[in-house]
Amino acid sequence: MNIEELASRLLNQDKRALARAISLIEDGGVEARALMKRIYPNTGRAAVVGVTGAPGVGKSTLVDGLTAYYRQQGLRVGVLAVDPTSPFTGGAILGDRIRMQERGTDPDVFIRSLASRGQVGGLSRATGDSIRAMDAFGKDIILVETVGAGQGEVEVMRYAHTTLVVLMPGGGDEIQAIKAGILEIGDILVVNKADMEGADRLVRDLEMMLDLGPESPWRPPVMKTVASRGAGVAALAEKIEEHRQYLISSGGLDRKKLDQVSSQVEEIVASSLLAEVMSRARAAGTWQEVVDRLSEGTLDPYTAAEEVLSRHGLLSEEG
Numbered sequence: 001m002n003i004e005e006l007a008s009r010l011l012n013q014d015k016r017a018l019a020r021a022i023s024l025i026e027d028g029g030v031e032a033r034a035l036m037k038r039i040y041p042n043t044g045r046a047a048v049v050g051v052t053g054a055p056g057v058g059k060s061t062l063v064d065g066l067t068a069y070y071r072q073q074g075l076r077v078g079v080l081a082v083d084p085t086s087p088f089t090g091g092a093i094l095g096d097r098i099r100m101q102e103r104g105t106d107p108d109v110f111i112r113s114l115a116s117r118g119q120v121g122g123l124s125r126a127t128g129d130s131i132r133a134m135d136a137f138g139k140d141i142i143l144v145e146t147v148g149a150g151q152g153e154v155e156v157m158r159y160a161h162t163t164l165v166v167l168m169p170g171g172g173d174e175i176q177a178i179k180a181g182i183l184e185i186g187d188i189l190v191v192n193k194a195d196m197e198g199a200d201r202l203v204r205d206l207e208m209m210l211d212l213g214p215e216s217p218w219r220p221p222v223m224k225t226v227a228s229r230g231a232g233v234a235a236l237a238e239k240i241e242e243h244r245q246y247l248i249s250s251g252g253l254d255r256k257k258l259d260q261v262s263s264q265v266e267e268i269v270a271s272s273l274l275a276e277v278m279s280r281a282r283a284a285g286t287w288q289e290v291v292d293r294l295s296e297g298t299l300d301p302y303t304a305a306e307e308v309l310s311r312h313g314l315l316s317e318e319g
Contacts, residue, residue, distance in 0.1 A: 003031060007038040010137055015110060018137050022112055025129045036129055042136040044257065046078070047244055050160030052146045052185075057168040058192040062227040063143050067103050069230075069237045070141055078134035078142040079103075079111040082127060110134060128159055128264055157185045158263055161256055162243045164236075166190045167206070169198035183209060186220050187243050190236060194224035218246055273314065280312040 001009070006024075009017035021039075024032045049066075051059050063079060070077050103109045114126055127144065134142050146156050156163055165186030183189070183206075191202050206222045221239055225232035247253035281287040286308055293299035299307075 003034045003038060007035055010039060010133065011042055013138050015107075018110060018133060019112070021133045022114075022126070022130045025133060026114065026126045028126075032129070036132065039133065039136040043132045044135065046131075046135040046139050047141045047240075048131055048135075048144065048159060048161045049141065049240055050144045050146065050156035050163040051166060052156045052163065053166035053190075055147075057166045058227050059145050059166050062164075062166060062190065062192055062225060062233070063145050064103060065225070065227045065230050065233040066143060066237060067109060069233050071103075071106060071109065075140040076108045076138060077103075077110075078131075078137070078139035079109070079145070080127060080130055080134070080142065081111070081113045081145045082115075082147055110137070110139065128260070131159055158260060161247060161253060162187045162240050164188050164190050164240075166192050167202065168193045169196045169202045183220075184213075187218065188236070188239055189220050189222045191222060191224050192227050194232065195226045195229075199224060217250065218243065277309060277312050277314055281308050284312070286311050 001020075006017055006020060010021050021035055024035055051063055053059055060081065063081070067077050067079060103111060112130065114130060131142055131144065144156065144159055163185050165183065165188075167189065169191065189206050189210075191199055191206070193199070203222050203224065210219060210222075223232060223236045223239060225236055227233060244253070247256065278287070281290075290299060290304040290307055294301065294304055
């Protein structure tokens, strides 16, 4: 089908069209851009919740529990699970869709795994546009689960309106959280598997860390859940809504949306310039020339980059 037909079917809530659209977005290129231009006016309505934290803390189970809760409220839910990338196929290898099969049969739930493709931050480059595709489709709330691979998890802030940092007792997560800096990005801190020994101590430690931090109109609450049993999930969902209302009343939601689209424009400009300069350099033989000189040791990478840019009109001779 052509882009106009695909966009029309997506906006009319055809799940196959949404799946096809996200595949196009993952592949990138001219068709993906054309699609996003067509559907962009229909975006900006969904609430976006990021779920991040170390591997093994139960992020997928928590996302599953939140999905069940939101469906009980009659909301349409989208889930983007950003999985590690297979080094052989480039595809996602954890398959959160398998772990959420029961939800996947619900016509008002759409679950998609995205391969991170080595992207720093635990998120795929396609994440932002995939969120927008789900938004245009008509999802009320979109849950974005990150890989859970360490410091780069802060990248989830770029996409989410509300960010959940999930921890569990007994894993030294409070120390890891400090090192990774992810406490600073958490709008809500979630101690999952709270039926384990040490949960109350972890809650106290987190509260103490928050006491030591700067004062803010929104103090991240520390919530306890046992997602495998659904315990605490409803209270967490209520706190997510409370944070959203705080953002709306304070003007923070509009600022977040503006920051997100500004960042996206920067990315598009950067990727477009990179593609253009590489195309020119290869066509003119400049690229092979600098690569040969690099291999001979007669040129350093910084000078090589400056030469490529200056020869093709993207850097002044003065640098």
